[in-house]
Amino acid sequence: MSKVGCALAALVGCCLATAAFGETYVPGQQVEKDFRGFVEPFLTTHCNDCHGKDFPEADLTLEGLGPVDEVNADVWTRVWAQVALKEMPPKEEEQPEVIARLQFADWIVAQLKGVLKDKGGFEAQLDPNKGNFVDHDLLFGPLPEGIQLRPTSSPARIWRVTPQEHITRLNELINTEPGFDPQKPGLRTHGDAVPTNHGGELKLYFGVDRITKWQGGTVAYATAVKSVPAVLSSARAHGLENYPDFYSVNSAEATQILGMADDILRYMAHGPLSIAEPYQISDDTKAVMQKWDGDIRGLPTSLVYNTQVVRPLTPVKDLLEAEEVDSTQLQAAVDYVFQAVTFRPPTKQESQAYVQIAQQSIDKLGQEDGAILGLSAIFLDRDALFRPELATSGKPDEHGRVMLQDWELGMAVNHALRYIQPDETLQSAIVEGRLRTKEDVRREVERMLADDSIRKPRVLQFFRDYFDYDLGGYICKDAKALGDTGAGGGNAHYSAMFDATASTDRLIELILAEDQDVLKRLLTTEKIVATPGDKVYYGTRRTQPDIAASLKQEKEALAAWLEEHPNGKAADFKKRNKTNHKVEVAELSGPKIFARVSRRSFGAGSMKPERILATAPEGERLGILTQPSWLVSHSDAMDNHAIRRGRWIRERLLGGGIPDVPITVDAMLPDEPNNTLRERMRVTRESYCRTCHEKMDPLGLPFEMFNHAGLHRTTELGQPVDTSGEIIDSGDPNLDGKVDNAIDLIKKLSESERVEQVFVRHAFRFWMGRNETLNDAPVLQAADQAYQESGGSMKALLTSLLTSDAFLYRTRDETDAPQ
Numbered sequence: 001m002s003k004v005g006c007a008l009a010a011l012v013g014c015c016l017a018t019a020a021f022g023e024t025y026v027p028g029q030q031v032e033k034d035f036r037g038f039v040e041p042f043l044t045t046h047c048n049d050c051h052g053k054d055f056p057e058a059d060l061t062l063e064g065l066g067p068v069d070e071v072n073a074d075v076w077t078r079v080w081a082q083v084a085l086k087e088m089p090p091k092e093e094e095q096p097e098v099i100a101r102l103q104f105a106d107w108i109v110a111q112l113k114g115v116l117k118d119k120g121g122f123e124a125q126l127d128p129n130k131g132n133f134v135d136h137d138l139l140f141g142p143l144p145e146g147i148q149l150r151p152t153s154s155p156a157r158i159w160r161v162t163p164q165e166h167i168t169r170l171n172e173l174i175n176t177e178p179g180f181d182p183q184k185p186g187l188r189t190h191g192d193a194v195p196t197n198h199g200g201e202l203k204l205y206f207g208v209d210r211i212t213k214w215q216g217g218t219v220a221y222a223t224a225v226k227s228v229p230a231v232l233s234s235a236r237a238h239g240l241e242n243y244p245d246f247y248s249v250n251s252a253e254a255t256q257i258l259g260m261a262d263d264i265l266r267y268m269a270h271g272p273l274s275i276a277e278p279y280q281i282s283d284d285t286k287a288v289m290q291k292w293d294g295d296i297r298g299l300p301t302s303l304v305y306n307t308q309v310v311r312p313l314t315p316v317k318d319l320l321e322a323e324e325v326d327s328t329q330l331q332a333a334v335d336y337v338f339q340a341v342t343f344r345p346p347t348k349q350e351s352q353a354y355v356q357i358a359q360q361s362i363d364k365l366g367q368e369d370g371a372i373l374g375l376s377a378i379f380l381d382r383d384a385l386f387r388p389e390l391a392t393s394g395k396p397d398e399h400g401r402v403m404l405q406d407w408e409l410g411m412a413v414n415h416a417l418r419y420i421q422p423d424e425t426l427q428s429a430i431v432e433g434r435l436r437t438k439e440d441v442r443r444e445v446e447r448m449l450a451d452d453s454i455r456k457p458r459v460l461q462f463f464r465d466y467f468d469y470d471l472g473g474y475i476c477k478d479a480k481a482l483g484d485t486g487a488g489g490g491n492a493h494y495s496a497m498f499d500a501t502a503s504t505d506r507l508i509e510l511i512l513a514e515d516q517d518v519l520k521r522l523l524t525t526e527k528i529v530a531t532p533g534d535k536v537y538y539g540t541r542r543t544q545p546d547i548a549a550s551l552k553q554e555k556e557a558l559a560a561w562l563e564e565h566p567n568g569k570a571a572d573f574k575k576r577n578k579t580n581h582k583v584e585v586a587e588l589s590g591p592k593i594f595a596r597v598s599r600r601s602f603g604a605g606s607m608k609p610e611r612i613l614a615t616a617p618e619g620e621r622l623g624i625l626t627q628p629s630w631l632v633s634h635s636d637a638m639d640n641h642a643i644r645r646g647r648w649i650r651e652r653l654l655g656g657g658i659p660d661v662p663i664t665v666d667a668m669l670p671d672e673p674n675n676t677l678r679e680r681m682r683v684t685r686e687s688y689c690r691t692c693h694e695k696m697d698p699l700g701l702p703f704e705m706f707n708h709a710g711l712h713r714t715t716e717l718g719q720p721v722d723t724s725g726e727i728i729d730s731g732d733p734n735l736d737g738k739v740d741n742a743i744d745l746i747k748k749l750s751e752s753e754r755v756e757q758v759f760v761r762h763a764f765r766f767w768m769g770r771n772e773t774l775n776d777a778p779v780l781q782a783a784d785q786a787y788q789e790s791g792g793s794m795k796a797l798l799t800s801l802l803t804s805d806a807f808l809y810r811t812r813d814e815t816d817a818p819q
């Protein structure tokens with residue numbers, strides 16, 4: 001026998017031996033299994049008793065299904081979901097071995113990816129909403145023998161910036177935001193994200209910090225002011241909104257960005273003169289008003305700007321105001337704009353290329369238009385719209401992973417917390433080669449986390465994505481249904497909801513500032529940040545007899561007043577003593593604080609930063625999930641959305657997963673205005689629907705103690721409201737059982753270690769930009785440990801995540817990357 005033969009024999013022998021003792025499974029490695037030898041027998045053993053050819057359960061025949069192809073891809077997708085989530089085979093049946101289950105699920109995903117390549121591909125497993133498909137107990141518990149983890153890393157990739165990030169970046173070019181004021185830490189500050197306006201729109205505004213007068217009201221003002229809306233698209237409303245590869249930039253967006261760049265560059269050069277007539281810029285408001293010719297509401301000429309210069313003055317101004325084009329000035333403007341929109345200095349080649357483009361367009365179009373067109377091109381640079389993490393330089397380690405370094409690493413660290421350019425200290429660390437090791441990253445992250453003046457809007461964005469409390473203003477309410485809740489009608493409700501988002505933002509920041517037991521406090525705080533209008537939203541919807549009593553009381557008070565004021569008018573009295581008879585308003589008091597809202601001066605419609613830090617009515621509220629912002633975000637036009645609330649708890653707190661709504665299901669509740677939501681939801685308790693819905697609905701129904709505008713209530717349709725619910729199949733036996741109401745439910749959940757771990761999983765997803773795999777188990781466990789040992793510090797959790805291999809390392813070769 002030759003030497004090679006011997007070696008082969010030994011190898012075969014060794015493999016047979018391991019096979020006999022059970023197999024080794026390496027997560028992410030291609031599964032060397034085939035349909036006939038492994039998958040079909042798996043189905044025969046575990047599934048076909050129930051899903052055979054005759055009388056199959058759920059009308060689903062798996063016997064004879066055959067390998068994955070385009071036609072049966074949908075069935076295989078459902079099989080994958082059921083098996084990965086450990087729903088099938090049913091709990092009471094004999095379960096497949098852990099490794100066999102993992103291999104079966106991996107095999108399906110690999111096959112679906114191959115088969116659907118030309119049909120848009122298969123990426124469901126990468127979706128953040130499917131993150132929980134990875135078994136929680138395997139991530140945090142002991143691993144069964146035979147599973148061998150690989151040192152983790154993330155794939156090399158580019159991230160498109162989010163709309164908010166993009167606007168915030170561009171805002172830096174034309175507006176000077178106020179510096180951090182430790183006395184008023186809630187106010188909007190340089191480095192915070194540009195907030196949506198009072199109508200929930202995300203826009204970049206020009207010159208609003210100089211407008212001193214306008215004709216007309218809020219609407220006229222909003223139309224007259226120069227603004228450009230966010231261009232980049234964002235299709236997701238719920239959950240994590242931004243993974244790499246979710247989004248690209250299409251040609252229509254590119255065209256719009258060029259238009260935006262034109263506006264921005266002209267404003268950078270000329271200030272309000274680029275958007276107004278010279279006479280409108282004056283400190284003599286009256287003189288300008290005299291020029292107002294009749295009704296010009298909503299027109300750009302209906303505004304008066306003061307003469308202060310508040311925008312940043314930059315080399316772009318110098319270039320455009322110069323007598324003639326000077327090549328040093330051109331270069332300076334190019335470099336300035338490049339760094340402002342990409343956050344790093346251009347390389348020599350980049351700089352030269354853009355100078356050349358600008359010079360050519362100046363030659364063609366003249367100094368002003370040419371320079372502007374030339375500089376506009378920089379706004380479309382890849383790095384102005386995407387953040388690369390390609391790890392093209394650097395040597396792979398023995399596992400094929402490359403650590404990010406210098407600019408890519410610095411940008412990753414910066415982006416983990418911020419939307420604007422790296423601060424000076426971080427920039428010098430990058431440039432001086434002091435951002436290359438895990439310790440370097442820890443130093444910078446800890447420094448930035450400790451400094452309140454370094455604003456960190458990404459942290460707040462995580463909580464928005466995680467809790468989904470920022471959607472309330474976008475839920476269109478049926479006017480009558482809204483009226484019935486006792487909340488203010490029409491536009492007042494929508495502005496109240498945008499205010500509610502800002503209030504919850506602020507509350508989260510206050511809890512983050514203390515940085516102790518962060519998740520638990522978020523879930524169980526009795527504190528609320530409140531506007532005057534919140535007296536109603538935190539109030540209790542009155543029952544019919546209470547309304548009658550309130551009306552009677554008003555009548556008596558009026559009678560008494562008329563006795564004292566014989567000439568008084570009843571209408572005057574009512575106007576002065578406005579009573580919302582439908583609501584027992586909450587008594588809210590507490591110290592004054594500020595919330596971050598859009599800029600002043602949307603007239604009467606503008607949001608006001610002044611708030612109070614109050615305590616919610618006792619026994620009625622507990623934490624974020626009972627705030628109107630969250631409740632309304634999880635409601636619909638007519639009613640509460642108990643299913644979605646329950647789903648939120650199942651996924652974001654318990655770490656469970658629900659397979660997608662089958663396309664054959666008509667997901668509609670009966671339209672029965674005289675029945676409660678709970679009653680109408682009886683259809684989801686039918687046997688087929690129940691398997692999915694029993695995991696969601698009983699977790700959402702305890703929130704029936706609130707109506708769909710978020711007011712507390714004790715009755716519904718004249719009957720005592722039923723707020724009972726149940727936790728089943730949570731994965732934590734201490735949790736399972738009945739609950740009386742939302743408060744009871746939340747208290748239980750907030751005590752659970754599992755809930756805390758699920759929170760860590762979501763933080764991982766947000767900051768790594770991908771779903772966790774089994775290979776990330778050590779990273780998740782370290783993060784969880786850091787969180788626990790620090791007494792629930794978000795800073796400790798973040799530092800752990802941002803110094804993890806998953807954050808620092810990239811794998812360039814796609815086939816090698818963990819999936």
Ligand code: HEC
Pocket residue numbers: 043046047048049050051057058060062078079082083088089090093662687688691
């Ligand atoms: C003991 C009987 C039983 C076994 C064994 C069983 N199932 Fe099921 N399966 C059911 C029932 C019953 C339903 C209907 C939903 C429910 O009640 O859980 C169902 C539902 C399903 C569904 C959802 C149907 C749909 O329309 O999307 C899928 C997919 C599925 N099973 C796959 C499997 C797979 C794969 C296996 C083997 C790994 C398996 N089942 C094993 C009883 C079984």
Ligand code: HEC
Pocket residue numbers: 643644647658659660661662665666667668669683684688689690691692693
């Ligand atoms: C395979 C799991 C599954 C099954 C089976 C299922 N559903 Fe659902 N259903 C879901 C999920 C997940 C949602 C949540 C969607 C969301 O987040 O809005 C949902 C939502 C709904 C909604 C709310 C829709 C909305 O957005 O207002 C209704 C109503 C509903 N299902 C009814 C049914 C009925 C009736 C059946 C049985 C005929 C059924 N479902 C079976 C998973 C399922």
